[in-house]
Amino acid sequence: MPLMARARFNAKVNTEEVTAEIRRAAGRGLRHATEHVLSVSNQRVPHDEGTLERSGAAVVDxxxxRGIVSYDTPYSIAQHENLDYQHKPGRAAKFLELALREEAEVVKLMIAKQLRQALK
Incomplete structure (x- = not known):
């Protein structure tokens, strides 16, 4: 029969503090991620005078x-949804939707990075 090494120990873990730190880390990651999506979206948002782009906001609850990226002008929904509008090169309808889809993996990695750092 092979010899086995054994060690016994008691550990006190403050699970409430661990949970709180994980939530804070997730919030930081979400904040970075929503700001990133806004930045990418702003590169595509229809641009004439820049009002629509300046109305963009990234908010984390x-x-x-929960992360929210939004634009707040009377015409933001129309500009986002109407595929028939003509835009300057590089600008397009569905600017926010496209940014979120294309950056989904980056968003996950940004949140995961903050979680990994919190668990070190």
Whole structure:
């Protein structure tokens, strides 16, 4: 029978503090991610005077861990949804939707990075 090494120990873990730190890290990652999506979207947003682009915002609800990227002008929905509008080169309808789809993997990595750092 092979010899086995054994070690016994007791550990006290403050699970509430660990959970709180993980939530804070997830919030940081989500904040970075929503700002990233806004930045990418701003590169495609229809641009005439820049009002639509300047109305963009990235907000994180820390309690629900929910990130929101939005544009707030009377015409933002029309500009986003109407595929028939003509835009300058590099600018397009569905600017926010495309940015989120194309950056989905980056968003996951940004959040995961913050979680990994918190668990070190």
């Amino acid at each position: 820390e309690n629900d861990l």
